Amino acid sequence: MRLVFIGPPGAGKGTQCARLVNLLSIPHLSTGEMLRSVKKQDTALSRWVASYIDAGRLAPDHLVMRIVAQRLKSDECRNGALFDGFPRTIVQAQLLDDFLSDEGLVLNMALELRVDEEELIQRLLKRAQIDGRVDDNYDTIRERLHVFKTQTAPLTDYYAKQSKLEVVDGMQSPDQVFEAIKACVARHSPQ
């Protein structure tokens, strides 16, 4: 199964993705993690990537698609993948659709985790204290939420038009969220 997980920063995607990949035995493709690992190297590319991540802005679409495509072509993704934090723009969604159709593959479902903005800010500020993530300070959090609203939220329409969208209330407890996600997965699983 191939599925896209859409949710603003702080929605609890990380927790739910970990459970879901376990349930479905598919790899977890987090573009945030992939880009942070590029950022750790000491190259011109890593400094360029860092300039986007540290400002809370989105890295260029084609660069992200290239990194994802490399992983998707590997054997581990043969039976599916969970995309976490990707696509983040309509252009990325189109690039992903084109890539999958060229490979004769399909995306089964797009799952949106919805959480109120005030709750997100509180969760992210708490995470910043615990993890010390440099992109979790107040200004960057505001910027990332703004980027989500303007660039990523329109993806829900994109996938709704393809009849692939499922929306889950992320204000529930983690266990309740996971139960709701499992029901969505059951509806979209390939035979």
Ligand code: AMP
């Ligand atoms: P995340 O861990 O998913 O919140 O991502 C952290 C940061 O990595 C984002 O704020 C962006 O700067 C960058 N990033 C992650 N995924 C993408 C993507 N699909 N497209 C562009 N930039 C991304």
